[in-house]
Amino acid sequence: MRLNDLDERIVHALAEDARRTYADIGSRIGLSAPAVKRRVDRLRAAGAITGFTVRVDPAALGWSTEGFIEIYCVRNTSPEAIHRGLERMPEVVAASTVTGEADALVQVFAADMRHFEQVLERIAGEPYVERTKSVLVLSPLLRRSSSGISADVASES
Structure with a gap:
């Protein structure tokens, strides 16, 4: 499945914080909460989103x-x-x-x-x-999740 621009923006928002509400995501990308939920459900059904997890240091x-x-x-x-x-x-x-x-x-x-x-x-x-x-x-310089969201660990040290 190839993601369109709205789907990519939803995935990036979830990658930043998977606990973010559909309403919050919708307000960021210009969709209603139900529209975001439908898209997330479709992305999960298609296998583009494979799950939600916690990242532990x-x-x-x-x-x-x-x-x-x-x-x-x-x-x-x-x-x-x-x-x-x-x-x-x-x-x-x-x-x-x-x-x-x-x-x-x-x-x-x-x-x-x-x-x-x-x-x-x-x-x-x-x-x-x-x-x-x-x-x-020795020192991790940059880490990215699979969504391409950058987590610059050099500045976290």
């Missing part, structure tokens, strides 16, 4: 160490096998298959270096993993 959970791990897999490893192995690890917040030498890139949050190392060891111990390569994040 990992540091609030005590997870202040962030890193990325490249996974190099043994031959013929399926993306489903990688997914099954990683989904059991709550520290893994994102994982994608990628182009280039690595087979997958994994984003991890951990409490400290030792915790990060333990997660790295668990990932490296998966039967499909041939080797890993990791980097630690």
Whole structure:
């Protein structure tokens, strides 16, 4: 489904604050609350909006160490096998298959270096993993949600 301008504006408003009322969204974009609700219902039914969630700062959970791990897999490893192995690890917040030498890139949050190392060891111990390569994040500069709304974390520090 391709979003039109009004739908995009609704999605951006919800991405900023998913608890925003239909009336508030409508006043921002020039629609009535019932019209906004109909559009949100249509976007959900079409699968353009897949759900509503809360974003939690990992540091609030005590997870202040962030890193990325490249996974190099043994031959013929399926993306489903990688997914099954990683989904059991709550520290893994994102994982994608990628182009280039690595087979997958994994984003991890951990409490400290030792915790990060333990997660790295668990990932490296998966039967499909041939080797890993990791980097630690020093300072996050910019984070965006999938809606394209910017959350400039450099100014939050």
